[in-house]
Amino acid sequence: xxxxxxxxxxxxxxxxxxxxxxxxxxxxxxxxxxxxxxxxxxxxxxxxxxxxxxxxxxxxxxxxxxxxxxxxxxxxxxxxxxxxxxxxxxxxxxxxxxxxxxxxxxxxxxxxxxxxxxxxxxxxxxxxxxxxxxxxxxxxxxxxxxxxxxxxxxxxxxxxxxxxxxxxxxxxxxxxxxxxxxxxxxxxxxxxxxxxxxxxxxxxxxxxxxxxxxxxxxxxxxxxxxxxxxxxxxxxxxxxxxxxxxxxxxxxxxxxxxxxxxxxxxxxxxxxxxxxxxxxxxxxxxxxxxxxxxxxxxxxxxxxxxxxxxxxxxxxxxxxxxxxxxxxxxxxxxxxxxxxxxxxxxxxxxxxxxxxxxxxxxxxxxxxxxxxxxxxxxxxxxxxxxxxxxxxxxxxxxxxxxxxxxxxxxxxxxxxxxxxxxxxxxxxxxxxxxxxxxxxxxxxxxxxxxxxxxxxxxxxxxxxxxxxxxxxxxxxxxx
Amino acid sequence: xxxxxxxxxxxxxxxxxxxxxxxxxxxxxxxxxxxxxxxxxxxxxxxxxxxxxxxxxxxxxxxxxxxxxxxxxxxxxxxxxxxxxxxxxxxxxxxxxxxxxxxxxxxxxxxxxxxxxxxxxxxxxxxxxxxxxxxxxxxxxxxxxxxxxxxxxxxxxxxxxxxxxxxxxxxxxxxxxxxxxxxxxxxxxxxxxxxxxxxxxxxxxxxxxxxxxxxxxxxxxxxxxxxxxxxxxxxxxxxxxxxxxxxxxxxxxxxxxxxxxxxxxxxxxxxxxxx
Numbered sequence: 001x002x003x004x005x006x007x008x009x010x011x012x013x014x015x016x017x018x019x020x021x022x023x024x025x026x027x028x029x030x031x032x033x034x035x036x037x038x039x040x041x042x043x044x045x046x047x048x049x050x051x052x053x054x055x056x057x058x059x060x061x062x063x064x065x066x067x068x069x070x071x072x073x074x075x076x077x078x079x080x081x082x083x084x085x086x087x088x089x090x091x092x093x094x095x096x097x098x099x100x101x102x103x104x105x106x107x108x109x110x111x112x113x114x115x116x117x118x119x120x121x122x123x124x125x126x127x128x129x130x131x132x133x134x135x136x137x138x139x140x141x142x143x144x145x146x147x148x149x150x151x152x153x154x155x156x157x158x159x160x161x162x163x164x165x166x167x168x169x170x171x172x173x174x175x176x177x178x179x180x181x182x183x184x185x186x187x188x189x190x191x192x193x194x195x196x197x198x199x200x201x202x203x204x205x206x207x208x209x210x211x212x213x214x215x216x217x218x219x220x221x222x223x224x225x226x227x228x229x230x231x232x233x234x235x236x237x238x239x240x241x242x243x244x245x246x247x248x249x250x251x252x253x254x255x256x257x258x259x260x261x262x263x264x265x266x267x268x269x270x271x272x273x274x275x276x277x278x279x280x281x282x283x284x285x286x287x288x289x290x291x292x293x294x295x296x297x298x299x300x301x302x303x304x305x306x307x308x309x310x311x312x313x314x315x316x317x318x319x320x321x322x323x324x325x326x327x328x329x330x331x332x333x334x335x336x337x338x339x340x341x342x343x344x345x346x347x348x349x350x351x352x353x354x355x356x357x358x359x360x361x362x363x364x365x366x367x368x369x370x371x372x373x374x375x376x377x378x379x380x381x382x383x384x385x386x387x388x389x390x391x392x393x394x395x396x397x398x399x400x401x402x403x404x405x406x407x408x409x410x411x412x413x414x415x416x417x418x419x420x421x422x423x424x425x426x427x428x429x430x431x432x433x434x435x436x437x438x439x440x441x442x443x444x445x446x447x448x449x450x451x452x453x454x455x456x457x458x459x460x461x462x463x464x465x466x467x468x469x470x471x472x473x474x475x476x477x478x479x
Numbered sequence: 480x481x482x483x484x485x486x487x488x489x490x491x492x493x494x495x496x497x498x499x500x501x502x503x504x505x506x507x508x509x510x511x512x513x514x515x516x517x518x519x520x521x522x523x524x525x526x527x528x529x530x531x532x533x534x535x536x537x538x539x540x541x542x543x544x545x546x547x548x549x550x551x552x553x554x555x556x557x558x559x560x561x562x563x564x565x566x567x568x569x570x571x572x573x574x575x576x577x578x579x580x581x582x583x584x585x586x587x588x589x590x591x592x593x594x595x596x597x598x599x600x601x602x603x604x605x606x607x608x609x610x611x612x613x614x615x616x617x618x619x620x621x622x623x624x625x626x627x628x629x630x631x632x633x634x635x636x637x638x639x640x641x642x643x644x645x646x647x648x649x650x651x652x653x654x655x656x657x658x659x660x661x662x663x664x665x666x667x668x669x670x671x672x673x674x675x676x677x678x679x680x681x682x683x684x685x686x687x688x689x690x691x692x693x694x695x696x697x698x699x700x701x702x703x704x705x706x707x708x709x710x711x712x713x714x715x716x717x718x719x720x721x722x723x724x725x726x727x728x729x730x731x732x733x734x735x736x737x738x739x740x741x742x743x744x745x746x747x748x749x750x751x752x753x754x
Contacts, residue, residue, distance in 0.1 A: 126609065143601050144737040241721045248717035249710065251729065258724075413723075432748050442750045449608035453616045453745050459724045467606050469616060469745050477737045 006319065009326040011113045016104045018190065021052045024060055024213060025196035027067045028206025034059040039215065041189055044110035045323050045332035045367040053189045056212035061221040064181045064210040065228070068152045071179040071207020076149070078205075080136030080177075087132030087175060089202040094125045094167075097198070101191055105163055106323040108190040110332030110368070111286055113324050120164045123448060127167035127466075130450035131175040134471060138176060141471050146478035149177035150230035150253050153474065154222045157192075158235045159185035159334050160289040160390075166192050168465045169232050170209065171450075176474040178230070179208045183222050186215040187335050223247065232473065233257070234291070237388075237414075237459050255463030255473040257291065257455055259388040260416030263409035264294030264445060265431065267402070268303045270421035274443065276310045279394070282419055282445035284318060284372055287330055288392040289338070291460075292417035294445055296385060297396045298408055304398055308376055315372045316359045330392060333368040342370050342391035349375050349384035354395070380408060388414070402427065406434045415457030419445045438464070487659070489516045489683065490666030492529030493676025498522050504685070506660055508569040515659050518684030520692040526652045526680050527698050530623045533677020534650035538620055540675070542596030545648065548673045549592035553585055555668035563634055566660050570632035584634040591642035598647065598739050611752040618743040620648035621726065622700035625693050627686055628655040628662065629705045637661055639733040640705040644742040645679060652680045652699070656706075659683030687712070694719035694727075701726035703741065705733070 021038065023030040033054035040049045056064075075083070094101065098121040105116040138147060153173045157165035162184060173180050184192035192211055199209045212218055219239075223231055223246050230253035233243055237258040244254060264282050266275045282294030299307055323331035333339040350356050354375040363369040373393040378385050384395045399405040409418055418437040420428050428442045438456045441447060448454065453467035463473045486503070488495040502517040516522070540548070556563075560581055567577035603617035624644040629636045641653050655662040666681040686706075693699060694716045702716060702725065713729060720727050732738045 142736070144735055144740075237724070241724060244721035244724060245718050248714045248721070251713075256724070428750065432746075438744065438746060440746065440748045442748065444612070444749055444751050447608075447610070447612065447749050449606065449610070449614070452606040452608050452614050452749070453747050455745065457744055461724065462726055464745050467616060467747075468604060472740070477732050477740075 006327045010322065011103055011106075011324045011326060013103050013107060013324060015100050016107065018051050018104070022054060022189070022193050022213065024054050024056055024064070025193070025199070025209070025211035026064050027070075028200060028204070030196070033057075034063065039186065041108060041187065043107050043367075044187070044334050045364070047366050050108060051190065053193070053213045055214040056183075056218040056221070058221045060212050061181070061218070061225055064212050065152060065225055067207040067210050068179045068181055069207070069227070071205060071210070072151055074205040075179050075208050076177060080138060083175060083177065084132045084135035086202060086204055087128050087135060087171060090198060091125050091128035091132060093198045093202060094121070094128060098122070098125065101163060101194060103324070104190050104194060106331065109159060109162055109188045110323050110334055112328040112331045113326055114328065115286060120161060123450070124163050124167040127171045127450040131171035134172075135175040138471065138475065141468055144477065147475040148478050149474060150476055151178060152228050153178045153180050153230040153232060154225070154228040155180055155182045156219045156222065156231070156233045156235065157182065157184055159188040160286060160291070162188040163191040163195065165234055166195060172465070172470050173232070173474050174208065176471060178474050181210045181212060181222060181228070183212055183214060183219050189213045220246070226250065229253065230474070231255070237461070240461055253476060255465070256461035257463070257465060258459065258461035259414055260291045260293070260456065260460050261296060261386065261388050261412045261414045262292055262294045262417040262419065262437065263296045263298045263435075264419035265298040265405050265409060265421065266300060266303070266307060267405070267422040267427065268300040269423050271423055271443070272303065272307060272310065275421040276307065276314050278419065278421060278443070278445045279311060280314050280318070283394040284330055284392050285446050287333055287370070289334055289390055290446065292439060292446065294417070294419050295389060295394060296409075297394055298405055299396055299398050300405070301398045301400050308374070308396065312357055312374065315374060318359060318372050320361050320369065320371065321364060330372060333370050333391065336368055338390065339368040339370060342389055342393065345384060345387060345389050346373060346393055349378070349382060349395070352382045352384070354378040354382060354384060380411060386412065402431065406431060410436045413459040416460035417441065486514045487516070487663035487683070489518060489522065490663070490669065490681040491522070491526045492532065492680065493670065495666070499525070506657060508566075508660070509571060510569050513660055515663060515683045518654070518682045518689055520689060522682065523689050523692045523696065526682060527623060527696055529677040530650040530652050530680055531677070531698060533675055533680070534623055536675030537650055537678035538648040542599065545595035545646070546592050549588065549595055549646065552668060552672040552674065553588040553592060555671050556585060556588065559668060562664060563661070566664060567632060567634065570658070570660070572632060580633050580635050584638050587635055587638050587642060591646045594739070595646050598736065601736055602740070602743060606747070613750045613752060614747065616745050616747045618647075619746055621742050621744050622649060623652070623698060624649045624701050624703055624742060625652045625654065625699045626703045627706050628653060628658065630656060630658055632658050632661065634661055634665070636705070637665065640703070641679065643731070643733065643738040644703060647739050647742040649742050650678045652682060654682050654684065654686060656684065656686060690715055691719060694725070695722065697723040697725075699725065701728065701742065703728045703731055705730065
């Protein structure tokens with residue numbers, strides 16, 4: 001195979017200016033958190049400390065809610081077109097400073113610069129552009145009467161796509177006339193803090209966007225605050241269930257984007273090389289830290305050997321290493337905690353009897369890393385075939401008939417996404433009708449767009465983000 | 480002279496069944512009183528099994544077919560106006576009010592019957608993604624619905640607690656309490672319509688006795704509560720529901736497109752364009 005060496009091509013990190021310590025963003029400006037408590041945020045690729053961020057507590061959430069209340073008074077008086085202008089301006093500013101955001105995202109989260117630069121940031125700007133345009137068309141968005149914003153929305157986002165998840169949450173919430181209190185993930189707060197600076201720069205009215213950094217306790221305080229009328233959460237199914245339970249005594253809106261264990265079905269009449277490429281992208285994109293990752297390869301038995309051999313060869317060409325190197329395909333695992341979780345699930349997979357293949361590559365001595373991993377010979381009952389690993393680990397299951405493929409694919413409590421690979425159009429439509437998943441990629445995988453609704457069936461949560469359907473997550477029907 | 484007018488049974492899986500517990504409760508109207516089933520935990524479980532089968536049968540009918548089945552139900556109802564009039568008057572409505580209620584019920588049925596083959600067009604769309612992809616979002620029905628009727632003596636309200644979810648292709652377990660007679664009477668018309676067995680199940684009882692069983696049941700995909708319930712009841716429902724992320728809708732809309740939205744899941748499908 002190709003043995004040429006790649007020359008390093010490192011994106012300079014001098015473009016970003018990280019402060020030693022960050023406050024929280026309330027009333028349109030940065031303030032010292034009342035908690036006076038800080039945690040360090042590190043770069044998972046070097047374990048170097050990047051900054052200290054505030055851990056907001058109950059009184060910080062109270063301040064954020066007070067701020068949001070005054071923000072709502074201003075925001076709700078603006079016309080849709082005025083709201084749109086702010087969002088358009090934010091979109092433009094994000095575009096202008098996208099390289100800075102991309103580098104910061106890769107530093108703080110460990111994802112390859114290739115992805116933060118070419119995927120995350122363009123999508124972030126696109127989200128603000130897309131929802132900006134809805135702000136003054138809400139009355140004609142759905143054939144319904146009297147859709148109204150919730151008011152104060154609490155949003156909790158994960159560490160896998162920090163700024164992209166911010167844009168999925170904040171853009172539609174503001175477009176629909178709500179105001180926001182955002183809690184970014186503990187391990188990846190830096191791009192959200194930079195976004196807060198942009199809000200100041202565009203002169204967004206104080207209190208419309210509020211940012212309280214912190215950990216799980218901060219998130220819990222946000223969820224528990226009685227004046228929050230809507231919670232939008234992206235994260236694990238366990239925390240999603242906690243939120244539904246915790247808010248049981250309140251009539252509030254919930255949007256929950258939770259875990260997944262997507263089947264990527266490859267039929268024997270698929271374009272094999274394209275399917276290999278799609279399967280690789282489906283699981284190894286963003287180190288597999290993707291809720292809709294195609295983590296179960298559901299493969300027709302008669303092409304198993306040929307497919308697996310091509311897949312292993314392709315996997316071997318993936319370059320693991322420095323996220324800031326433009327050649328890097330797979331960056332760092334986001335945290336030590338996540339690395340431990342992946343490692344223990346993979347160990348269990350081996351113990352249960354799965355055959356493991358891992359690529360040969362050198363891993364940096366510092367930071368958190370995991371080699372691209374493929375399991376074959378797995379049974380549907382194995383933990384690696386049932387539980388979300390949220391890492392670069394693919395588990396193969398085989399089937400003989402299309403009916404069996406559907407049965408295996410739906411045999412999970414999750415229902416976020418699924419993939420279908422076949423050259424036969426009628427089979428795609430047949431399978432798409434039967435797969436219990438909110439997003440189905442046929443002859444492609446992991447494609448996203450602000451105009452395309454995303455969200456799950458079953459225990460992958462409820463509500464949609466993106467598209468016309470995404471508006472309904474932030475508007476309630478007035479009866 | 481009051482006498483037991485009739486012993487009604489639950490209607491589950493296309494059959495009239497007694498509560499397996501053998502328990503009944505008495506509903507006394509102005510002129511008649513009735514013994515009706517007191518639904519038990521086991522009855523709920525049986526109903527879910529029936530509703531799952533009913534969902535498969537009902538959902539797979541074409542939208543055109545669903546429209547015809549619901550229209551047929553309205554014809555059945557028209558044929559029994561006198562009985563509904565008598566039950567409503569016996570429940571305390573004036574002759575005029577009862578008549579109005581039946582008229583509204585019939586209109587509701589007509590509206591939803593015509594909606595069965597429309598909502599897909601009103602809720603789905605092509606998404607203008609930035610790239611060479613065919614990208615469409617359409618809707619699927621969510622599955623088995625438990626619907627708690629209001630406690631009004633109203634045929635229209637009863638139907639409005641059933642039709643939004645039924646029209647989307649969901650199967651429904653409709654539960655009524657002290658106003659069960661209307662629902663149990665409706666079961667006879669349902670039986671004479673062409674709804675697949677288990678698509679619409681009618682039960683009577685005391686909701687507080689089955690609240691845990693219903694909200695804990697993982698194969699009930701959503702609960703639609705049209706009755707005013709207490710805060711404590713809401714807490715029980717939502718806490719139990721959180722174990723499986725069951726969808727809970729308290730007092731959802733009963734008119735317009737928005738009445739159907741809770742019972743739909745959006746499915747988005749992508750395919751590349753190319754030669």
